[in-house]
Amino acid sequence: MAGIADVLTESERTNWLKSLLAIAIAKSGVEKFVEKEATTLHGNIYNAILSSGAVACNGCHTANLLKCPTRKICIKVGAQCTSMHDTALKQPRPCPANVCNRVLDEIAKQHRFSNPSWKNTSANHWSSNPWQIAKAYFPPDGYTETSSVQDTDFNGIISFMMNCKHFNNTFSFPIAPAKPHPPCILTKAREICRTIRHSSTSKVTDTVLQDIFITLTSLLTGPQCLAHDAAAQEAASKLAKLQSNVLKLTTADIINYENSCKGHGAEVEWFNFDGELIFNKITQDQRLCDAEEEELVLNMSTVTVVTRTQWYAKSSKEGAKYMTMPVSHMFIHHTDMNECVSQTECVIEMRKIQHLHQDINGWADIAYNFVIGQDGGVYIGRGWDRVGAHTLGWNNVSISFAFMGNFTDKLPTDDALKALEEALVLGVKLGKLTPDFKLHGHRDARPSMESPGQKLYDRIRKHKHYEPIGPNIVTVSPKSPV
Structure with missing residues (x-):
């Protein structure tokens, strides 16, 4: 505790x-x-x-009981109410x-x-x-x-x-x-x-x-x-x-307080990593994962998590959109950019990826939920709950992990692969992934793409959670500002 x-x-x-x-x-x-x-x-x-x-x-309906217009509720365009009384079933009546x-x-x-x-x-x-x-x-x-x-x-x-x-x-x-x-x-x-x-x-x-x-x-x-x-x-x-610093909190306590804080005030997410705690504050205006937010990591012994603050992320350009959790699909990508073998190098690479996605592609933020470096670090992109911009047709129903580098001819390091496995276990524990989640390569949804690279793709096809898929209906396109 x-x-x-x-x-x-x-x-x-x-x-x-x-x-x-x-x-x-x-x-x-x-x-x-x-x-x-x-x-x-x-x-x-x-x-x-x-x-x-x-x-x-x-x-x-509440609308049936209110006259039209009702002050501070109805918005009328000509004779038409476009807010409270906007359908035939919601017209005023006794x-x-x-x-x-x-x-x-x-x-x-x-x-x-x-x-x-x-x-x-x-x-x-x-x-x-x-x-x-x-x-x-x-x-x-x-x-x-x-x-x-x-x-x-x-x-x-x-x-x-x-x-x-x-x-x-x-x-x-x-x-x-x-x-x-x-x-x-x-x-x-x-x-x-x-x-x-x-x-x-x-x-x-x-x-x-x-x-x-x-x-x-x-x-x-x-x-x-x-x-x-x-x-x-x-x-x-x-x-x-609490005032006298003698209150001890178990993970169950903190999850209960997380639920209490959700809604219209500051939210708190407490993640459990084998009994250790990560604290993440989300502000009212949904600046989730902004560079200026403080994500506090305590005694992380099994996985190295690098927060957005630590890799100097820029603020998201748009308000966050959230998925309904847990999701049952997750996608593996490679960035097809430079590899990095130290946190110093990976921080630089994360900034390059965010620049590409935000400033060149015109997306709201870095596309991936998480990015894994060859140093074994798990770099927070959009985090567990935010809709990403990584896999056309699947963005609002799946979580993505991208390995930094190109893995057409070689595999990521053992540290990087181990970090992925531990993160997936965590996702299930947190209720972010269903226990029977399906793991896919990026190319499963987009056959024209090379990602996650042939060598890595061959590896993940042997994973116990792997399942091939066909293209899904378009839900949230990477061309959108998410």
Whole structure:
């Protein structure tokens, strides 16, 4: 297990990491409470409406219940609405059961600022999923795919508590009081989340970190609602240990915190390499794998991973596109450029490859997910989850590994081949590759290509995961800006 203070040597980056984990821990402490309150709110609304003998309806879209135009939602071009009411099934109409329109009215009445986030919520699921009603109190965009408290970020959860009047008497303090009153704990917690996730430096001062711990601990130990909540108190205990550098994290813990952080704030990916940890921060604007991001590698004993920061990668030209993981296909390439036998040489070669792909070919970034040098180093290209630009027709459903050099007449070094095998094992462990993934050479999908070179191709055809294929349908073309 790793202590937080062991991950970073620079104190303000350690503080940033602590802040990020503190937010994830605080989220875990309020999830059950908020989920219970969402269920209570849902019950209150439906019990009042259905008490007269009405029957719940699941046949209305949110758009059906809103007039057109609705302020800040509808975009009209002439007489046509091109956003909310853009199809025949989504035109305004009353609920046949006279239920959904009444639910909509109750949701609006419960909103502190009378401005529900209708784009987030699906009326056809209101009767069956309390969280769909809770989503009406989230920030206005970006939550259409969330369906539970677990896959909602801390900002969304805090916004629910702040914007819904149901919580008025839940806390021991007034929620979102008007100026000149000082901000409440919920307001402070939301601001913490925004500040940390939008940090361009990934640094937090000691003073700010102290304020973060005070605010989040105060939220979790509030005397009126959370002081006797077991999950909240467990989270408060973890915060105290994190603050004093005695919290120990297993890989399972970190994966749980990764899931907590995903969504609309900074995301955290923790990769397990035979029990050791790699930390990778992804910012809100999806500058995944940008040169300025800090990818932190701790005690890598089996594989040498060279981060984008370490090979001085340039920023991606476009926002990242992501695959649905795990994928069941992976492709082997060769770069058909220079070989490199040391990290110094391979860093130079990586810069050349990125220049070719970005500046000459006009792609958003280096094409491959990973590149392997003859030194045995695994150089991060686009990483596991990002759509690459490596294999026409397969870019958004496969991961690519490219060996630096030309392997028409010879094989890569033993170190390079071993690095590939260890990376594939890792991919399965991380859930990035299916256990029965299919391994292909580049030329399997593009018969006109020489890649990965005849000698290397002969080698991979003997691999237990190898499977020949024919050209697939075009999904994301390398000519696109991905």
